[in-house]
Amino acid sequence: MRPFKVIRPTNEKEAMEQVSKGNASYLAAGTDLLNRIKEHVASPDSVVDLKSLPGMNTIEVTDQGIWIGALVRLSAVSSHTDVLSRFPAVCETIIHAATPQIRNMATVGGNLCQKPRCWYLRHEGYSCVKNGGTGCWARDGENEFHGIFDNQICSATQPSNLAPVLVAHEAVIEIASKDGVRELTADQFFIGPSSDPLREVSLEEGEFVRRVMLPESTRAGSWAYEEAREKQSFDWAQASVTLLLDRGGRKGDHRVVLGAVSPAPLRRSDIEKKIDGSDDEIAEASGIAGAGATPLSENGYKIPMLKGLIGKAIRSARSRKEG
Ligand SMILES: Cc1cc2nc3c(=O)[nH]c(=O)nc-3n(C[C@H](O)[C@H](O)[C@H](O)COP(=O)(O)OP(=O)(O)OC[C@H]3O[C@@H](n4cnc5c(N)ncnc54)[C@H](O)[C@@H]3O)c2cc1C
Ligand code: SF4
Structure with a gap:
């Protein structure tokens, strides 16, 4: 592991000044950053430990x-x-x-x-558009866990x-x-x-x-969170659905946000509109899960996975509301 200096600022101004000096990173618990340093994909000369700042732990x-x-x-x-x-x-x-x-x-x-889990990004031997290089290794490479939406530039x-x-x-x-x-x-x-x-x-x-x-x-009248992952013990999601119903007590103010299928969380207002409908419309809500998706060679399975998760989330949130 490459040595680095640890700086413990006593106030926010000092933290910002220190991190702006040369090659420095903020450090919190280090469960992501220290792994990247050990794997030689991050190599800061110094880390600015935010844990020394007062008032951010409440x-x-x-x-x-x-x-x-x-x-x-x-x-x-x-x-x-x-x-x-x-x-x-x-x-x-x-x-x-x-x-x-x-x-x-x-x-x-x-x-x-935390930084994305793309295995090319987390391997010191690869350079791509996300770490200052060009191109994307995942596009024609191993992309099983990558995104199916907004994945033209980078699919992490x-x-x-x-x-x-x-x-x-x-x-x-x-x-x-x-x-x-x-x-x-x-x-x-x-x-x-x-x-x-x-x-x-x-x-x-x-x-x-x-x-x-x-x-x-935005407190929800009812809610559901469904995710699928390869290992049940611990793993990142392959796809997830967060569903909030009747936020703030406003009937019909729903949110459906997909995770692990795009570079940023993906709100799906087209699905939200169908949630209060008949059973047929709910089936339709699952059916349109893949609208706009551009799956890569190995991750097309995420579309049926999302369909299943959306149906499950709607049923679960509805029964939580009734029960
Ligand atoms: C085996 C394993 C399984 C995991 N599974 C999941 C999972 O299923 N879901 C999931 O969500 N995560 C998962 N993680 C990731 C884990 O949640 C993150 O490593 C952790 O949340 C990072 O928090 P940290 O405090 O350790 O951040 P650090 O490692 O200290 O920092 C992470 C990054 O954030 C920056 N940073 C930290 N705090 C701030 C701040 N306040 N402002 C600006 N920048 C900041 C740092 O500079 C660094 O770049 C997993 C990690 C491991 C090792
Ligand atoms: S998906 Fe492609 S561009 Fe994005 S981090 Fe991975 S290799 Fe780089």
């Missing part, structure tokens, strides 16, 4: 919603009583992520900003389990920047390769995530 419950600090561990979110009672879909997506040990370490900010999928549910809840991402604090909705925060193939999130030089807000106005 969960605050307000009338407007729940603020979750970027340094809060995933397991602390999924076991928090108020998050569980008000935003259960968030907890459900977390308990499907990684292993209990990793969830006890990994932070919310790190989960949102957004790996964060939290990402789709934050988009579904229109979560607010609060960002520390040189000009002060700015906010983006989760939908604006996660970006695809046509915006910038080098980034998956809308953070500018030196910026970091401070906290995330789950708005009370």
